[in-house]
Amino acid sequence: MRDDLSKDPHKYYEDMMAMVLGTLFVALGVAFYTHSVLITGSTAGLALLLNYVTGWGFGLWFFAINVPFYYLAIKRMGWSFTLRTFAAIGLVSLFSELTQGWVQFANVPSLYAALMGGALMGIGMLMLFRHRTSLGGINILALYLQEKHGLRAGYVQLGIDGLILLVALTQLPLDRVGYSVLGALTLNLIIALNHKPGRYIGVS
Numbered sequence: 768m769r770d771d772l773s774k775d776p777h778k779y780y781e782d783m784m785a786m787v788l789g790t791l792f793v794a795l796g797v798a799f800y801t802h803s804v805l806i807t808g809s810t811a812g813l814a815l816l817l818n819y820v821t822g823w824g825f826g827l828w829f830f831a832i833n834v835p836f837y838y839l840a841i842k843r844m845g846w847s848f849t850l851r852t853f854a855a856i857g858l859v860s861l862f863s864e865l866t867q868g869w870v871q872f873a874n875v876p877s878l879y880a881a882l883m884g885g886a887l888m889g890i891g892m893l894m895l896f897r898h899r900t901s902l903g904g905i906n907i908l909a910l911y912l913q914e915k916h917g918l919r920a921g922y923v924q925l926g927i928d929g930l931i932l933l934v935a936l937t938q939l940p941l942d943r944v945g946y947s948v949l950g951a952l953t954l955n956l957i958i959a960l961n962h963k964p965g966r967y968i969g970v971s
Contacts, residue, residue, distance in 0.1 A: 782851075785898040790855055792891030793902070794862035795870065797825055799884030802872045805947040806935050807888065807954065808928035810836075810904030816935055826860035833903045839911045840903060851900040859902060877946045885950030889957030896958070 797811070804819060806812045814828035821828075833856050840849040895901060905927050912918045928951075935944050 782898045782900075785894045786851070786855055786858065786900060789891040789894035789898075789900075790858035790862055792887045792894065793859050794866045794891075796884040796887030796889075796891065797859075797863045798866045798870055798872075799875065799880040799887065800947075800950070801825060801867075802875055803877045803880035803884075803946070804939060804943050805877070805881055805884065805950060806931070806939070806944070807885070807947065807951055808931060809902075809906060809924070811888070811902065812928065812931045812935075816931065816938065820938055824864055826864040829863070830856060830860040836903050836905075836907045840907050843907065843911055848899060848901070851898075852903045855895055855900050856903050877942070878949070881946040881950035882953050885953035886957060889954040892954070893958055893961055 793811075797815070799805075800807065800815060801818065806815045810832045811829060814825050814832055817823070817828045817832075818825045837849055837853060840852055844852075892902065901907070905924060908923070908927075912923050932944065932948075935947070
């Protein structure tokens, strides 16, 4: 699968607007999660977990963790997709740090934080997907392993997310992990119900 900007059905300003709004949604979802000490899957979940363990910011970890995956993105998806993904990851990293100063939470119930945070991240990721952009990381690795070694991408993704969850059980209270699972279900349900072939026609 190779990406090509000349075949993009969206106009340039539409892609830019979707990237900014989508990454803002994701960053706000991350803010809900960090406030309630929750985690999610993929590289974002790993970055959140490292944030809690080390005290270093989510944005720094999220950007650093994704760096090794750009090579795989170029090989499998092409330069256009990779550059968009690089920009999206950079914006999420930046916005997640800035949002801590922009938004202050006084009292947010953990259940609400899990569901709303998961929903915001799901909506943001959906916007990015519809403009042929991703947040990189483990999904790219899973697709690469499927293509090169025949490993099912879904199983690889599930296995890695499960490993992150197991590690989280050693670092976070059980109720934090339970709420995180509910948030992950919300996020994935939004994407599963809305990101389907023929459901959305990206023609301007």
